[in-house]
Amino acid sequence: MAVLDKSSPPRPAAARVAGRPAVRIGPFSVVWRPRTVLVLGIGLAVLVLAMALNIGRGDFPISVGEVLSVLAGGGDAGQRFIVMDLRLPRSLTGLLVGAALAVAGAITQSIARNPLASPDMIGFTAGASAAAVAVIVLGGGAVEFLGAAGLPVAALVGGLLSAFAIYGLAWRRGVHGFRLVLVGIGVNVTLTAVVHWLLVVAGITEAARAYVWLNGSLNGRGWDHVVPVAIALAVLVPAALLLAHVLGGLQFGDDTARGLGIPVDRSRTALLVVAVGLASVATASAGPIAFVALVAPQISQRLVGSARPPIAVSLVVGAALTVVADLIARTAFGATELPVGIVTAVLGAPYLLFLIARYGREARG
Amino acid sequence: MAEHGVLTPVAPPPVPGSLRRRRLLGLALLVAVLVVCCLASIAVGAKAIPLEGVWHALVNPTGTEDDIVVRSLRIPRTVVGLLAGAALGLAGALIQGHTRNPLADPGLLGINNGAALFVVTGIYAFGVTTLVGYVWFAFAGALVASVAVFVLGSVGRGGPTPVTLALAGAAVSALLAALTSSVILIDVQSLDAYRFWAVGSIAGRDTAVVGQVQWFLLAGLLIGLVGAPALNALALGDDVARSLGHSVLRTRVFGIVAITLLAGSATAACGPIAFVGLVVPHVVRAVTGPDYRWLLPASALAGATLLLAADVIGRVVVRPGELQVGIVLALVGGPFFVWLVRRRKMVAV
Numbered sequence: 001m002a003v004l005d006k007s008s009p010p011r012p013a014a015a016r017v018a019g020r021p022a023v024r025i026g027p028f029s030v031v032w033r034p035r036t037v038l039v040l041g042i043g044l045a046v047l048v049l050a051m052a053l054n055i056g057r058g059d060f061p062i063s064v065g066e067v068l069s070v071l072a073g074g075g076d077a078g079q080r081f082i083v084m085d086l087r088l089p090r091s092l093t094g095l096l097v098g099a100a101l102a103v104a105g106a107i108t109q110s111i112a113r114n115p116l117a118s119p120d121m122i123g124f125t126a127g128a129s130a131a132a133v134a135v136i137v138l139g140g141g142a143v144e145f146l147g148a149a150g151l152p153v154a155a156l157v158g159g160l161l162s163a164f165a166i167y168g169l170a171w172r173r174g175v176h177g178f179r180l181v182l183v184g185i186g187v188n189v190t191l192t193a194v195v196h197w198l199l200v201v202a203g204i205t206e207a208a209r210a211y212v213w214l215n216g217s218l219n220g221r222g223w224d225h226v227v228p229v230a231i232a233l234a235v236l237v238p239a240a241l242l243l244a245h246v247l248g249g250l251q252f253g254d255d256t257a258r259g260l261g262i263p264v265d266r267s268r269t270a271l272l273v274v275a276v277g278l279a280s281v282a283t284a285s286a287g288p289i290a291f292v293a294l295v296a297p298q299i300s301q302r303l304v305g306s307a308r309p310p311i312a313v314s315l316v317v318g319a320a321l322t323v324v325a326d327l328i329a330r331t332a333f334g335a336t337e338l339p340v341g342i343v344t345a346v347l348g349a350p351y352l353l354f355l356i357a358r359y360g361r362e363a364r365g
Numbered sequence: 366m367a368e369h370g371v372l373t374p375v376a377p378p379p380v381p382g383s384l385r386r387r388r389l390l391g392l393a394l395l396v397a398v399l400v401v402c403c404l405a406s407i408a409v410g411a412k413a414i415p416l417e418g419v420w421h422a423l424v425n426p427t428g429t430e431d432d433i434v435v436r437s438l439r440i441p442r443t444v445v446g447l448l449a450g451a452a453l454g455l456a457g458a459l460i461q462g463h464t465r466n467p468l469a470d471p472g473l474l475g476i477n478n479g480a481a482l483f484v485v486t487g488i489y490a491f492g493v494t495t496l497v498g499y500v501w502f503a504f505a506g507a508l509v510a511s512v513a514v515f516v517l518g519s520v521g522r523g524g525p526t527p528v529t530l531a532l533a534g535a536a537v538s539a540l541l542a543a544l545t546s547s548v549i550l551i552d553v554q555s556l557d558a559y560r561f562w563a564v565g566s567i568a569g570r571d572t573a574v575v576g577q578v579q580w581f582l583l584a585g586l587l588i589g590l591v592g593a594p595a596l597n598a599l600a601l602g603d604d605v606a607r608s609l610g611h612s613v614l615r616t617r618v619f620g621i622v623a624i625t626l627l628a629g630s631a632t633a634a635c636g637p638i639a640f641v642g643l644v645v646p647h648v649v650r651a652v653t654g655p656d657y658r659w660l661l662p663a664s665a666l667a668g669a670t671l672l673l674a675a676d677v678i679g680r681v682v683v684r685p686g687e688l689q690v691g692i693v694l695a696l697v698g699g700p701f702f703v704w705l706v707r708r709r710k711m712v713a714v
Contacts, residue, residue: 116535169703182706189639190699193692196564200689204557211556215546291539338547345543349536357520 036313039303043316050320051095054327055087085222093221093285094326094340095319096229098292100282102318103240105293106300106309107275110247111268112177118294119279122184126191127162128155128283129214133195136210137202151213152225152284159280162187167272176254177268216289216341218326225285232281236274237315243271244311251308289341292318295348321348388659391652395666402673406443407435409677411685414439437571445570446673446690448582449635452627454668455589457642458649458661459627462596463620464530470643471628473534474621477637478541479510480629484562485548489555496569499562500577500633507629513537515621565638565691567676578630585626586665592619593657600655638691640698641668647705671698 023030052064060082062070069075070083105118112122119125132155170176170183195214199207212219246267249257257264279293296318297309303317304310325343332338407423408414414422414431421427422435456471464473472478483506487493493502518533549556595616598606603613628642645668646660653659672690675697679688 116531121535169707172707179706183703185643186699186702186706188699189695189702192639193695193699196560196695197688197692199560200564204553207560208550208553208556211546211549215550290543294535294539336551339550342543342547342550345539349540349543352536353517353533357517 033304036304036306036310039300039313040316043313043320047095047316047320047323050323050327051091054091054094054323054330055083057327057331058082058087089223089226090218090221091323091326093225093229094218094322096226096233097218097282097286097289098296098322099237099315099319100229100233100278101289101293101322102296102300102314103237103311104275104279104282105318106297106311106314107240107247107271108293109297110308111250111271111275112181113251114177114181115298116294117177117181118297119275120288120290120293121188122181123166123186123188123191124163124184124276124279125159125283125288126188126195127165128159128280129288130162130191130194130198131155131158132213132287133198133210136213137198137206139206152228155287156280156284159283160276162191163276163280167269167276180272212339213287215339216287216344217339218286218329219337219339221286229281229285232277236277237311240271240274240278240311243267243274246271247308287339287341289322290345291341291348292322292344295344295352296321298352299348384654388653388663392659392663392666395663395670399666399670399673402670402677403443403447405677406446406673407439410434410439410680411687441571441575442567442569442676443673444572444575445634446567446676447669448575448579449567449631449638450641450669450672451665452582452585452631452668453638453641453672454645454649455586455661455665456624456627456631457644457668458646458657458664459589459592459596459620459624460642461646462600462657462660463617463624465600466531467647469531470639471624472538472637472639472642473514473531474624474628475510475514475534475537475541476507476625476628476632477639478538478545479506479508479513480504480632481559481563481637482506482541482545482548483509485545485555485559488558489548489552494558497571497573497577500574503633503636504578504581504629507632508625510537510541511621511625511629562636564689565636565694566689567635567672568687568689570634574634578634581626581630585623585630588619589623589627590661590665592616592623593661596620596657596661600657636691638672638694640694640702641671644698644702644705645671647702 021032023032049064052067056062056064056067060078062079062083066075066079067083070079071088075083101119104124108117108119108122108124109115111117132151135151135154166180166184166187169187170180172179199210202210246257246262249260249262250264250268252260254264282289297314299321300313300317301309304313321344322340325347326340328347329338329340329343404416404419407419408416412431412434414435418431419435421429422432426432426436453471457469460469460471460473461467463469480503483502484493484499487499487502493499514530514534514537517537518530545559549559595606595611598609598611599613599616601609606613606616631638646664649660649663649667653663671694675693676690678697679690679693682688682693
């Protein structure tokens with residue numbers, strides 16, 4: 001579902017796309033790709049089912065059908081309270097956070113042309129972790145102004161600051177993808193050391209609390225966590241989809257992209273702002289949930305068979321992955337509730353390994 | 366061969382005099398700085414010991430308080446720092462060479478996360494709480510993780526390529542980190558012990574710790590250094606190396622073995638120490654050029670220097686407490702790395 005500008009150059013897969021009809025709206029055109037639509041449809045179905053299951057299961061079980069009827073406006077008062085006030089906001093937070101992380105990952109991986117360059121690997125969320133752990137561990141005093149504003153705000157401020165620091169430090173007559181990654185690694189290492197130091201000087205209770213946050217948790221998330229992520233997604237995802245056609249050209253390298261008429265620096269800056277915004281808001285709401293930003297775009301790319309991570313499919317896959325992970329984290333171990341980030345890693349990692357093994361064979365033909 | 370006069374080996378073109386001078390000068394300077402760092406590491410600490418005292422303790426100890434501090438605390442700590450730093454520096458140069466990726470560091474093979482999981486398991490399930498007790502768990506974990514990464518990165522028919530190794534490393538690392546986290550979140554006591562191991566430190570390491578890892582370290586140093594000429598050929602690409610008569614697979618397997626031994630024993634002795642393996646080869650390459658016969662030994666020396674210098678700094682900055690060497694390295698090394706990236710184009714491997 002690539003959004004192509006009319007004047008943009010033929011994409012690498014042009015030979016295959018040639019026979020396909022294009023849907024044109026104004027200056028934009030969308031190539032009709034049945035496989036992408038199919039993957040999107042299946043992804044959405046899985047997502048809805050996982051949401052319904054996740055909302056239904058718990059100490060007070062509600063069947064999938066009843067959940068759907070409550071969402072449609074039916075159900076008794078008790079069910080309405082449990083679904084609308086307790087479980088739906090948590091699941092929605094998971095859905096939105098997963099979607100935001102996946103889109104951010106798809107953008108950074110495309111810009112750096114490196115499957116490992118997810119926002120958390122290149123330091124975009126390290127500032128959020130450092131700020132949040134500082135608030136948890138140090139409490140008032142030095143970080144009072146951050147603490148007073150609440151953990152999510154502190155994490156948001158920290159994440160944005162670290163991202164802008166990375167961008168500023170990587171700027172030298174334009175931001176080169178490779179330099180951005182390297183600077184990001186440097187900043188990431190530094191901020192991670194700060195987190196480690198805070199964990200060592202902390203009392204054990206604060207350290208344990210900080211550790212739960214660091215693993216990414218959806219526990220106790222309510223509507224006040226849903227709204228900011230929803231607003232960020234509503235603004236930033238359309239922007240990402242509109243800018244996405246540039247990514248196709250950037251895949252060829254800066255010089256070629258410039259030769260094809262793409263304003264390389266401007267587009268890249270805009271895309272990075274979108275990615276940083278999404279990743280920071282998501283991390284502020286639920287902590288740095290591992291691996292979604294890395295693995296969801298890679299899974300989507302292979303499901304669709306495209307040359308780079310597709311944004312719309314990544315969004316759905318990331319959301320589905322996070323909601324399924326939350327379902328498992330909540331219910332699989334009885335009374336013990338794991339942070340969702342642990343489950344996303346345990347689910348995502350073997351799948352990535354499987355893909356690598358298959359990819360190796362495909363590549364040899 | 367020679368009698369046909371066709372395949373007579375041609376003498377390699379002479380190394381330009383200026384480069385040779387620069388390499389020798391750089392190496393001499395490095396050794397001098399390393400000696401200074403060693404002496405500083407013995408002299409500086411909660412109890413400062415003057416150089417005469419250090420000399421006294423080293424040459425003819427008579428059992429004074431200074432002698433005991435030097436011989437039972439400072440020297441073992443310095444030796445651990447020296448060995449671990451050299452191992453990490455060399456392992457970093459090796460993995461950057463084998464993956465032809467200037468961003469690779471030994472952590473890429475999952476070594477740190479494997480060691481962490483086994484240490485946490487040791488704490489949680491077997492009640493291990495001593496530094497000496499951690500060593501074997503950490504080493505076993507490092508070994509298991511790197512073997513897993515190498516095997517999983519090689520299952521594609523193309524064998525171990527830099528990209529599949531990097532992806533497999535990331536996936537295995539994430540999985541191991543998640544398992545570590547779940548143990549820690551279940552048991553607060555494990556978290557309490559683990560968080561002090563996880564920062565990476567050479568404080569409190571005694572001769573027993575050195576004794577446990579020294580042979581693995583020495584074997585790793587030897588295997589790593591011997592592979593330098595083959596690594597030079599590999600830098601030209603797999604096909605060229607093969608046509609020059611090198612077995613690419615054998616070179617790579619020996620390389621991974623050396624990296625695992627080096628980084629595994631360093632992590633076992635000190636806990637995970639980031640950054641030495643990543644940044645040292647970059648700095649050294651600027652002086653020695655890309656020839657691995659120079660780059661590898663110089664990286665080992667520079668790694669040892671960096672680790673000891675960082676440890677001494679950590680003892681001074683937050684008196685009367687200490688900042689762990691892993692934290693100092695990241696706090697100083699991170700900005701330095703950023704500066705390095707900004708200053709010039711990174712030399713390609």
